[in-house]
Amino acid sequence: MSSKRNIYARSGLFAKAILFLAIGIVTAMEAFGLGGFKAGSFTLMNVLAKHEFGKAILILWAAGLLGYLFWRVYETFADNEGYGTSIIGIGQRIGFCFGGLVYGFLAFKAIQVAFFSDGIDWITNSKFQDLLHTRLAQIAVVGVGLGMLGATLNEFYISISGIFKKTIEYDKIPVEYQKWVVACGRIGYAVRGVTVGIAALLLMDTAYTNQDISSANKEAAFSFMQYAFGSFILGMIAIGFIIYSFYVFIEVRYRRIDMAQNKTR
Template identity: 35%
Template sequence: MHFMYSLNKIPMNNKKEKFARFGIATKGFVYCLIGGLTVAAAFGEGGKKTGSSGVLETLSSQPFGQIILGITALGLLGFTFYRFYQAIADPQDIGNDFKGFVTRFGFALSAIFYGFLAFTAAKMIFTSGGGSGGGQESMASTLLSKPFGQVLVGIVGAAFLGKSIYQFYRAYSGKFKENVQAAELDSNVESMVLKTGYIGYTARGVVIAVISYLMFRAAFSANSSEAGGTKDAFSFLQNEFGTIVLAVIAAGLLAYGFFMIVKARYKTLGI
């Protein structure tokens, strides 16, 4: 009861804020599906090892899949808007120093990624084919065809490594806890939500670190097929460390998705 009361206390000031919160929740929904499908695959209960594009393909094959894809595309567009808003308007007052620039540049890159994902979802509504595919492997192939291609792919790998480190920082610095604690949830509910945050950010850090490793491998070998995204990271974890580790990390991404849905309700957006 206290939890539901706390939900109702959160003001929804304007349409832009609602759109942004819907976007954050949609990102959480996508991660819940990534984690849930991969956990099911790990234990042989259906499902599949998948990333964001694979989730969109799964949604498209469901009853009323076009409608679900449309809602998901709209939500992803909302998250794109929110990331661009963070990058340009700086509602958290991150600043323009080097650290602030890097953080805001990261927001812009995130906006581009989720904007592309929203476009992919919208495109799938009107076409019978799957997503655009390719992902990190396609990007590595494109970069390797350019002058200093291996260096460029290495830079991308370094960017993923930095993002991975940031996920671990978010988990163990406790930075993610502020909005949850400010929501005045029941102590048991708050404890559960915070645990999903620790687990979720840690699991996401591991997956992104593996993607970074795959990009570095592609850079050193000059072979784009060595690169990969989330699905390939899952395969790497299963091959190198076993199915149990795969299931634990996938469950961590499921926890991250749940945390993002809660965060959508409580985070101070400054819009």
């Protein structure tokens, strides 16, 4: 990657950090009775689009997320971090691509909301919902849910092992802040694991209930946590999202991008 491409990739990390920070803040406000609301990505977009300059912000944010998509897809095919062609290496690279596509979809949705007010919600379209009632669709939804559970285990592994330190220029971080960066990473990945895991279970449940996959997202996971464990736990999870956003902001500066000598993660 050229320096300009590196900057664009980092803008994608910045956009990702802003997303988690916003979700964490408004959800924490809801949990602690300070206003706010349980926020998923799409809900945030629709709320933002109704405010002055909101659509312009959505377009800028989408442009940043496309930078994240570009970086992850590049990383998948260029293998600039040296994961290789082993089963584990290929699995890691596919994971990079999938993660990039997820944020690429969010970028597409943000542009859609910016230009079409509430967007074109094909997920709740009646024809799409009819399709989800088929046996093949049920199997596909369960398959996606199982994949999300795999991602959940990976999030916990990253959190517990601290392997994320290998993806950043850890030695360049001032010594007095290093332990705080690691703590933010551990908490952030653990909270992501909890949320993705609950969303995965909700998604698989839709395969045999109402088949409305729009009810299986962060917002639904937050609602489940509040119902099952109370507002305080929801607030702690939301604060975890804020802490994770701090870690991603650190990544904007210190993430290893396009460094061929970085052969491990």
